[in-house]
Amino acid sequence: MALLTLSGITTGRGRRALVEGFDLTLHAGRVCHLSGANGTGKTTLLEVAAGLRTPWQGQVTAAAARHWLGHRNGLSAALTPMENLQAWCDLQADVSSAPAEALRALGVYPQRHRPCRQLSAGQRRRTALARLLLAARPVWVLDEPLDGLDVEGLELVATLVNSHIAEGGALLVTSHQPLPGSIAAVQTVDLRSP
Structure with a gap:
C-alpha cells in the first residue's frame, strides 16, 4: 500500500532548481534513503514530502499522517527533555503516548529533568x-x-525503525552516514546535482 507519493516534483531554493521531475512512491513496510552530496536538494525534497514546502511543480499525495524531524532537534535549550516533549504534545491533536514512556524508550529518562543545554549532542538527538x-x-x-548518536544510539534507531515498518509504517x-545495516527493507535513491 502506498503511503506517500511524490509525482513530478520540481523544487529548489531561491531561483535555483535542486530537484527536477522527481517521482517516488513510498509503500508501507519500506524505508527510502535519499543520498547525495551537500546541495543536491535532499532537505528541500524532504520538506516538500513532509508538507512543509510547496513544490514548484508536481504533486504530493499523503495517504497517511506524517511525522517530521528535521536535522535540527527543535528543542528549547532552557527546557528539560520532559518539558520539551510536553510542549510538543500540547500542540498536537493526535498524541497517543506519554512523554515519560518515550524518554524511557530512547534511553534519556534519567536526564528528563536536566535542561537540554546540559545534555550531550546524542542525548538531545534522542530526546528529539x-x-x-x-x-x-x-x-x-x-x-x-543519526547525527550525534553513538553506536548504541544507532542501534536504538534501527530497532525503532524496524518496529515501525513491521507495524505497517514507512520511512523517508x-x-x-550509512544507515545501520540492521534496518530492513531499505531502498537507496541517489540525488545528483542538476
Whole structure:
C-alpha cells in the first residue's frame, strides 16, 4: 500500500532548481534513503514530502499522517527533555503516548529533568527522536536522524525503525552516514546535482 507519493516534483531554493521531475512512491513496510552530496536538494525534497514546502511543480499525495524531524532537534535549550516533549504534545491533536514512556524508550529518562543545554549532542538527538513515539503517524520523514548518536544510539534507531515498518509504517530519510545495516527493507535513491 502506498503511503506517500511524490509525482513530478520540481523544487529548489531561491531561483535555483535542486530537484527536477522527481517521482517516488513510498509503500508501507519500506524505508527510502535519499543520498547525495551537500546541495543536491535532499532537505528541500524532504520538506516538500513532509508538507512543509510547496513544490514548484508536481504533486504530493499523503495517504497517511506524517511525522517530521528535521536535522535540527527543535528543542528549547532552557527546557528539560520532559518539558520539551510536553510542549510538543500540547500542540498536537493526535498524541497517543506519554512523554515519560518515550524518554524511557530512547534511553534519556534519567536526564528528563536536566535542561537540554546540559545534555550531550546524542542525548538531545534522542530526546528529539522520542517525539516519533508520542503520536502514531505511519510516515516518518527524517532529515539526518543519526547525527550525534553513538553506536548504541544507532542501534536504538534501527530497532525503532524496524518496529515501525513491521507495524505497517514507512520511512523517508536522509543521512550522510550509512544507515545501520540492521534496518530492513531499505531502498537507496541517489540525488545528483542538476
